[in-house]
Amino acid sequence: MKKNIICLVLCISLVNLYAGAQSLTNQDSKVTFEYSNVIGIGHETGCTRRDPSDVIKVDDTYFVYYTKINGHYGGYWGTLWYATSTDEGYTWKEQGEILGLGNKGKFDSQATFTPNILFAKGKYYLYYTGVKPTPGNKEGKFENNSTTDITALGLAVSDSPKGPFTRTSEQPILKISAEPEKFDSYRIDDAALLYRNGIYWLYYKGRSRSHGQGGPAHTQMGVAYSNKPEGPFVKLDRPILAGSHEVMIWPQGTGVAALASISSTLEYAADGVDFSSKKMAFKAENRPHAPGAYRPDLTNSVVIGEGLKWGIGMVHNGNEAYLIRYQLIEKE
Numbered sequence: 001m002k003k004n005i006i007c008l009v010l011c012i013s014l015v016n017l018y019a020g021a022q023s024l025t026n027q028d029s030k031v032t033f034e035y036s037n038v039i040g041i042g043h044e045t046g047c048t049r050r051d052p053s054d055v056i057k058v059d060d061t062y063f064v065y066y067t068k069i070n071g072h073y074g075g076y077w078g079t080l081w082y083a084t085s086t087d088e089g090y091t092w093k094e095q096g097e098i099l100g101l102g103n104k105g106k107f108d109s110q111a112t113f114t115p116n117i118l119f120a121k122g123k124y125y126l127y128y129t130g131v132k133p134t135p136g137n138k139e140g141k142f143e144n145n146s147t148t149d150i151t152a153l154g155l156a157v158s159d160s161p162k163g164p165f166t167r168t169s170e171q172p173i174l175k176i177s178a179e180p181e182k183f184d185s186y187r188i189d190d191a192a193l194l195y196r197n198g199i200y201w202l203y204y205k206g207r208s209r210s211h212g213q214g215g216p217a218h219t220q221m222g223v224a225y226s227n228k229p230e231g232p233f234v235k236l237d238r239p240i241l242a243g244s245h246e247v248m249i250w251p252q253g254t255g256v257a258a259l260a261s262i263s264s265t266l267e268y269a270a271d272g273v274d275f276s277s278k279k280m281a282f283k284a285e286n287r288p289h290a291p292g293a294y295r296p297d298l299t300n301s302v303v304i305g306e307g308l309k310w311g312i313g314m315v316h317n318g319n320e321a322y323l324i325r326y327q328l329i330e331k332e
Helices: 209-214
Strands: 009-018 021-037 047-050 056-058 061-070 079-085 093-099 111-120 123-131 152-158 187-196 199-207 220-226 249-253 255-258 265-269 281-283 289-293 310-317 320-331
Touching (some): 056 111, 079 111, 093 111, 152 187, 187 249
Parallel strands (some): 047 320
Antiparallel strands (some): 009 021, 047 061, 056 061, 079 093, 199 220, 249 255, 310 320
């Protein structure tokens, strides 16, 4: 298969494991991102596929979930679809819609988008963002007005990664904060899951009402916790990474790594929370957009994560978007 490859080089620390702990040392180990066009969910005129989930593998099949919109670019008009692959993400077969709109008047009755997936306790948990038509709009339309069009996280569950998925509730599992000054008082979006130390961690991005019209630059990453995959989730109630418009996290050694910031850096937190150390941030120019990672830990929890290898990202293409495969290759 012909590959359209774009390479970038970034400096990233090597992971040293000793005495059950992890440290990062700046040894200038280098990796490259290689991008490959994919078959099945790649570019298609008049169709947008965007915001892919993390990728899971069940038996010999890989699954990815994403937002699909016929003709319109914005995710606020989409629903959730999924595709499968048997060749590590180069060739995909689109299987159909996996979760449509919620009932009229509910938080997800306008769109369902930015999905993510987790296998736990014998079931598959599909986390997603929902939005409803603009409150007060006489025609029942969505304005995307940056003031009252709030978003929230919902959850659907299935016995199979192929569905059918059933909503656990018509109410969100994670809502915006009531206080206008909080970092997540306007938007909550982009769930990323992690099972760590016996707790389910739900990372997400939030934006404050005070910054609603300021756009993604004011978005920050937060985290909430639960001892059950379906919640209830309790927020840490403070941002843990600024400029995090597209959240992607994964287990790196015994800590957590993130490729989420608008500033194109890769961050690491030994405790899964403290991403603020400048020593743990590494330049990642031309990083993948709105990426999901292939994460074996989402179906088989681990103590020590193998790190990021490959995943699915998004390409902006005028008024459309499509999905593309990326891979990390460490260089000598």
